[in-house]
Amino acid sequence: MSTTVETVSAAARTAPAAVIVAIDGPSGTGKSSTSKAVAAQLGLSYLDTGAQYRAITWWMLNNGVDVSDPSEIATAAAKPVIVSGTDPAGPTITVDGEDASGPIRTQEVTSKVSAVSAVPEVRTRITALQRSIAAAAGGGIVVEGRDIGTTVLPDADIKIFLTASPEARAARRSGEVKGSDLTATREALIKRDAADSGRTTSPLAKAADAVEVDTTELTLSQVIECVVTLVGEKRVAT
Numbered sequence: 623m624s625t626t627v628e629t630v631s632a633a634a635r636t637a638p639a640a641v642i643v644a645i646d647g648p649s650g651t652g653k654s655s656t657s658k659a660v661a662a663q664l665g666l667s668y669l670d671t672g673a674q675y676r677a678i679t680w681w682m683l684n685n686g687v688d689v690s691d692p693s694e695i696a697t698a699a700a701k702p703v704i705v706s707g708t709d710p711a712g713p714t715i716t717v718d719g720e721d722a723s724g725p726i727r728t729q730e731v732t733s734k735v736s737a738v739s740a741v742p743e744v745r746t747r748i749t750a751l752q753r754s755i756a757a758a759a760g761g762g763i764v765v766e767g768r769d770i771g772t773t774v775l776p777d778a779d780i781k782i783f784l785t786a787s788p789e790a791r792a793a794r795r796s797g798e799v800k801g802s803d804l805t806a807t808r809e810a811l812i813k814r815d816a817a818d819s820g821r822t823t824s825p826l827a828k829a830a831d832a833v834e835v836d837t838t839e840l841t842l843s844q845v846i847e848c849v850v851t852l853v854g855e856k857r858v859a860t
């Protein structure tokens with residue numbers, strides 16, 4: 623009996639405490655790449671909340687919902703079953719049991735996701751899902767999105783807000799697609815950020831207690847190192 627207690631106490635002394643990391647910022651600032659790498663390095667789970675908003679948008683487009691009508695979106699918001707896998711080495715997302723990881727990245731979904739994610743009934747549903755996933759991640763989790771530090775997990779242990787110039791973000795995104803138009807990519811990013819920042823419910827915003835990291839002049843490795851260091855400092859301090 624005493625051996626068990628001592629073993630548990632020793633484990634509690636050596637295992638790092640579960641940590642909740644919130645990473646927010648506009649599109650193309652490096653949230654997904656950074657969050658996945660930080661989670662993998664620190665042995666944490668990883669949640670891409672943008673993928674969930676994309677998934678519900680994809681389902682609506684496939685199920686005849688008029689996504690220009692907020693009341694139709696609100697009525698349908700509770701219907702799809704969205705399941706997120708949180709392994710940073712291979713995050714997954716399914717909708718009604720179907721793998722949605724590819725289709726949610728199409729241009730059609732990207733152009734409609736801001737309108738769908740602005741509807742309060744959608745946000746209430748997806749926020750509850752995100753909180754339940756974070757609560758179930760026993761060893762800690764990195765959650766990335768637009769409103770994680772402000773709304774979804776306001777008590778997160780550490781909050782990071784990534785930024786980068788529109789030019790840097792457009793260049794990064796254009797680099798992913800051969801032959802893409804840099805100016806059009808930049809305009810599309812700016813338009814989506816304006817919609818995400820301007821909505822009434824839970825807009826894209828930096829939490830008052832978030833650390834802002836401007837990634838414009840940093841390599842991805844430098845950003846990852848910076849965030850790993852910030853999380854480490856926080857763990858030592860608490």
Ligand SMILES: Nc1ncnc2c1ncn2[C@@H]1O[C@H](COP(=O)(O)OP(=O)(O)OP(=O)(O)O)[C@@H](O)[C@H]1O
Binds near residue numbers: 795841
């Ligand atoms: N610091 C960096 N320097 C250069 N390229 C980067 C940097 N950070 C990310 N990238 C690249 O930029 C692209 C966008 O990154 P990522 O998808 O992580 O951004 P994001 O903020 O999650 O975007 P979104 O919100 O639109 O999903 C990727 O191709 C990624 O490899």
Ligand SMILES: Nc1ccn([C@H]2C[C@H](O)[C@@H](COP(=O)(O)O)O2)c(=O)n1
Binds near residue numbers: 676739767769814818
């Ligand atoms: N916490 C979040 C995450 C994402 N969204 C919306 C707004 C984005 O334009 C869209 C897609 O996100 P991405 O895949 O580009 O990260 O989803 C949001 O409203 N709140």
